[in-house]
Amino acid sequence: MVVAVHDLGRVMLLIVSLLVFGNVLASDVSGCADNPIVSRFKGSEIAGCRAVRFEALTLPTGRWSDDKHAWTAARDLSGRVSRLVYTVPGQAGGQEVFQSYLSALKAGGFTLAFSCHGFEDCGYGFAEQLLGGVRDTLAKRPNLVSHVISAASGEGKFSFLTAFLDRPQGEVGVSLMVVDRDKGSGLSMPVVVLRVVERQQMASGQVTVDARAMSKGLAKDGHIALYGIQFATDSAQIEHDSQGTLAQMAKMLVAEPKAKVFIVGHTDNTGQLAHNLALSKARAKAVVDALVTKYGIQPDRLMAEGVASFSPVASNASEAGRARNRRVEMVLQ
Incomplete structure (x- = not known):
């Protein structure tokens, strides 16, 4: 993985040994590429992507309350939003993938705001809420959607984090869910659901309500x-x-x-x-x-x-x- 670190106007690239920069692979879904700030776990493949030039994104910073049907804490961040879903072939397990991302983000200057694992830690409705838009992201891999949702929402086999990076040109927010393989759900390998929002003002002159x-x-x-x-x-x-x-x-x-x-x-x-x-x-x-x-x-x-x-x-x-x-x-x- 490559995490871009911004410090007093200088830009450095921190390359973490467990992860490598995700060049476009032949097996990636066409039209998709890694986010320039947070890329992929070594050997993983892009199963879907969606990017929006400006959007308001809610990033959970607390567990899901099933009684209140709401996050116990969350932050809204507006700006350029990138959504990517990766599959991770090979022997790596979900926890290995999750911990690698966590280490890379911390080493890259991100501050961990929240993390949780499974139903009891995150809340029973957590995964269902987070994966609400995954069908759009996986439009080119619809067969994968049901397996991911079943493993996460049905079996609770997932880990999640939200982290933030302060930088002069605008704050970056990251939410990451790693859904572990689950034979009963038909999910044969871990899946990474990554959302990155780069905070910015909406460009002037695009939609003006004066x-x-x-x-x-x-x-x-x-x-x-x-x-x-x-x-x-x-x-x-x-x-x-x-x-x-x-x-x-x-x-x-x-x-x-x-x-x-x-x-x-x-x-x-x-x-x-x-x-x-x-x-x-x-x-x-x-x-x-x-x-x-x-x-x-x-x-x-x-x-x-x-x-x-x-x-x-x-x-x-x-x-x-x-x-x-x-x-x-x-x-x-």
Whole structure:
């Protein structure tokens, strides 16, 4: 494996002896290549991949609570996302593969945020939640999907970690699940499910929701989704990255002094409904408070409401869908 280490603007490559840089192999699925930051275990083959230029990814930093149907702790990181699934032919077992990755990440400057092994340690619904999007990643190897899910979700034969790397050009988050071979599930070799997110701002000029676009959206549809408003995980604290969108909201409201709007918070379906209803309303109220206190918008023109997961715009079965459902909307009163 190769882990890129970034220290005070310098770039070094740390090559860990147990793992080697994963050049493209003839047996790799076409169109796939190793992530440049974290590559492959020696001899493994790419069974599937998927890359997105910008996406919000939830990285578990705690076990799965089956009672609350939610992670006990997690971090959302937005940026370039790479998903890779490897098969590991040969004699290596799942624990050998997992420990090799763990050692390489630590040696490369990553900080381990969380690790767990199997149902009792991770939570019984852990693997099912993590592998929700594996069908998309393994689109070219559909026969492998059921074996992986059965071994992990059915038998609990997996190990998992989340780790982070601080670097000047943006934080990197890694989640890694190694599913061990299981004859009963038809999985004849370990499988590595790797997700890497390189934190970055969404490139400007790609999708711009400025004051004019907000005004047009409200005039046409009566509401508009504002994905530029971001919050800390499971919190109503507005992230600093949201200031640009808040400023455009205020600009629109100043330009249209008669307009009155609802600010509506939406969540995905992760967690308990009562909690999400309170959280979505608290987030909407935080936006209203920011518009009033920082931008001087009259409070009688704004009303906060939260609807949790009652009004999805995408399926909650995938991470991409859940990311679209987590949003703030401005709705004409």
